[in-house]
Amino acid sequence: MSLADLILFAVLPAMSLAMVLAFVRLARGPTLPDRVVALDLIGTLGMGMIAAYAMARDLPVLVDVAIVLALLSFLGTVAFARYLERRVGP
Amino acid sequence: MREVVSGILVLIGAAFALIAGVGILRMPDLYTRMSATTKVATLGVGSTLLAVAVYFGELGVATRALAAIAFVFLTAPVAAHMIGRASYFVGVPMCPETAMDELRGHYDLRTHELESVCFPELERQLPGLQVGRLRIPDGAAVAGRTLAETELRQQYGVTVLAVCRGTFSIPNPDGDVRLLPGDELILIGPPERLDDAAEALK
Numbered sequence: 001m002s003l004a005d006l007i008l009f010a011v012l013p014a015m016s017l018a019m020v021l022a023f024v025r026l027a028r029g030p031t032l033p034d035r036v037v038a039l040d041l042i043g044t045l046g047m048g049m050i051a052a053y054a055m056a057r058d059l060p061v062l063v064d065v066a067i068v069l070a071l072l073s074f075l076g077t078v079a080f081a082r083y084l085e086r087r088v089g090p
Numbered sequence: 091m092r093e094v095v096s097g098i099l100v101l102i103g104a105a106f107a108l109i110a111g112v113g114i115l116r117m118p119d120l121y122t123r124m125s126a127t128t129k130v131a132t133l134g135v136g137s138t139l140l141a142v143a144v145y146f147g148e149l150g151v152a153t154r155a156l157a158a159i160a161f162v163f164l165t166a167p168v169a170a171h172m173i174g175r176a177s178y179f180v181g182v183p184m185c186p187e188t189a190m191d192e193l194r195g196h197y198d199l200r201t202h203e204l205e206s207v208c209f210p211e212l213e214r215q216l217p218g219l220q221v222g223r224l225r226i227p228d229g230a231a232v233a234g235r236t237l238a239e240t241e242l243r244q245q246y247g248v249t250v251l252a253v254c255r256g257t258f259s260i261p262n263p264d265g266d267v268r269l270l271p272g273d274e275l276i277l278i279g280p281p282e283r284l285d286d287a288a289e290a291l292k
Contacts, residue, residue, distance in 0.1 A: 003093045014104040018111025025114045033177040034120050044131040045107055048138045060151040067158045074165040081172035
């Protein structure tokens with residue numbers, strides 16, 4: 001079994017399942033911070049999936065895409081945290 | 091050889107991702123969920139990116155992959171801390187099994203500042219009680235009154251252990267000790283009554 005098969009038939013399905021579980025938490029909540037954490041996890045998992053796909057398809061440029069996704073995910077989380085804290089803050 | 095190593099690394103990454111997914115769904119409250127997702131997801135992505143670095147084996151790709159790992163390792167804890175802090179202020183509940191909330195009473199809920207003063211040894215000896223340190227602000231209504239007039243013991247059930255004033259402190263103060271702005275009171279009592287007393291002394 002080649003690395004591409006391993007990624008396409010084992011790694012990506014496992015990560016997709018994790019993403020589905022994170023989506024369930026995103027839909028369920030119950031609080032807004034729960035949803036933000038779920039969104040953060042979805043971003044991180046997306047990064048992992050892109051990195052794995054880069055190997056399966058031999059496309060090293062996709063690593064740059066993963067970096068950009070990590071940056072956006074971090075900025076989104078920080079912005080949400082600031083917004084949450086300001087809503088109750090002084 | 092390279093394929094085998096990166097195959098193992100990417101499998102580790104997939105296992106961590108799956109654990110994170112189960113963790114965020116099954117853990118009982120936000121704080122434990124965050125502990126499951128941030129640590130596990132970071133390690134999972136780190137392992138996957140390491141696999142990328144090993145698999146391509148070129149300087150340019152490996153450098154970018156390692157830079158991405160460094161970025162994730164730096165930002166994930168920061169983001170998690172900010173979310174956790176904000177949730178604590180918003181009042182996201184902890185699961186009922188939580189045995190101890192060490193931050194309780196140590197945060198100023200208006201300025202969001204943490205007072206690092208605490209008396210863990212004393213509080214271990216006195217379960218259910220908390221020792222608090224309270225500064226009388228300038229222009230507070232209680233400034234200039236005596237301790238007896240503040241009725242801390244009668245109204246709030248908290249005891250004043252000492253009054254700290256500048257460099258000296260008055261231990262076991264009498265009721266006729268007059269409070270000045272800038273004084274610090276060391277109080278002992280049940281945590282929720284300490285909060286009430288702190289509100290009254292503002």
